[in-house]
Amino acid sequence: MNQKADSEVSRREIEDFLYTEAALLDEWRLQEWLELLTDDATYQVPPTDKPQGDPTNTLFIIADDAFRIRSRVKQLLGKSAWAENPPSRTRRLISNVRVLEDDGENIRVTANFAVYRMRHELVDTYVGRYEYRLARREKKLKIRERKAILDLEALRPHGKVSFIL
């Protein structure tokens, strides 16, 4: 009984967390988004032809460690990331949120996404599934691992993943 109640609260908490993250990213509040990450966070976008690949032996689209995530944010907030200057408008739709595992310390979560990118009056839709490993840090949730697994067979006509997917 207690366990069920816990996971119900937990799921709402996680949905709120994901919706907050989505809002920060859509609003380009990237410094605040960084604060949602642990110090050792990773961010990955696997290749469209091998979504379950391993970045040590498979060429990904993005496989950032914590340093590179921070650098990416710095670049995007700077002036010379031409692919996002002027910045794309994005709107994320997050759904099908499921808690896969919760061992108290780490929470594995999956959710579906559709991220619309508006740029130069064209709209491209990035569709896929997120896999997160969240950690509880002082009663707050933080992102340890963030993977955006595209269902697209190719980045066509999207051409790039230059914003934080």
Add this chain to the structure above:
Amino acid sequence: MMNGASLDNLIIDDQAAGLFRVNRRVFTRPEYLELERARIFETCWIYAAHESEVPGTGDFRSRRVAGRPVILVRGDDGEVRVLLNTCAHRGALVCRQASGNARTFQCSYHAWTYNQRGELIGVPGEDAYSPAFRRDELGLARPPRVESYRGFIFINFNRSASGLSDYLAGAKEYLDLVCDQSEIGMKVADGLQAYSIRANWKLLVENSFDGYHGLPTHQRYMRFLEESGVDLRDSFNPHRQKTADLGNGHAVIEYDSPWGRPIARWVPPFGELAKARIEAARTRFEERCGPERAERICETSRNLVIFPNLVINDIMAITIRTFFPVSPDYMEVNAWSLAPADEDIEDSRLRLDNFLTFLGPGGYATPDDVEMLEACQRGFANREVAWSDISRGMKRDRPLITDELQIRAFWRRWNELITAPQARRARKAA
């Protein structure tokens, strides 16, 4: 003329004045794309795949090459064949999987079956056919020519084209500098970067070996390098740069580069553990091929274009990049990482990380190139501004990588092939 396309004034190539201009209509008008299909993509050697993509008997890949669906399959005789993916019966794609392993290929439509050599080995209800129906005439068709050079497989739809080795001309030297990085051979890693650019394919040719845009377009990458501890002083030394027209439209830029190279140039962000490994690799090269060649392979970067649409950039990692025009303002791009087949997991991890800092649709550099090319294509709507300028370094004895000799090599060959029938007629008339 093939389709009413004017072949006058496509290029201005004025060596005396030092001016080279390309008419922008070749980036926008569909009649030039049609000419390119006939006079370039059906006469030149077009890259299809790397042998390492089909390592074992029965391994296959199906993909589009030069706009055609093809199957690459390694047969039981060890040969890699390129088969045109269309059933001899009524045309359906026979292989509808992107990759796998198979002894036979069976068409889902009427169950005609082909073996790994493309021979037709099964026809349900064959008694319905007259003696004129012959299985041995109904195998999967092949491009008239298929050849490979050090693992790179090319096809040619012109039966009487000269051989691949002749075609590659001076580019072989640069392919060797890549392929010599392994004693046992190179391998394409898993993971295809399949993307697109809303721009004409020839803009990506230009961009792929354009040194001039390096600093302005890739500011954020350079800043990233600096912040990760790479020393940018003395980089891109103008005295250690080379640009070369390699013949047949191929060209290269070769230069001192500031970034780390998995083979074999250490930089601080690689970390101390990698330092020993990279120094050991460098020593092995010196023993294998002498200090000069070792230095060249390990310390310098190369951006190589093999006409018309194969880019092999040996920079902070090695990428194979091909692209094909779907329309004058849209191309599809495929990119892979190439590495020594015996690279260990730590080296592979380092290489792939390094690759992604710059290259690919999620890197810190390629997306900005994509943005620039798309910006050019949008700018072309101003048709009255008819010419692009590609004159840099025309009067220099030793052009730099920031000059445009390499880009002019591509355009001169492009112009030669596109205007070839007209040139022949002009000679006959004279």
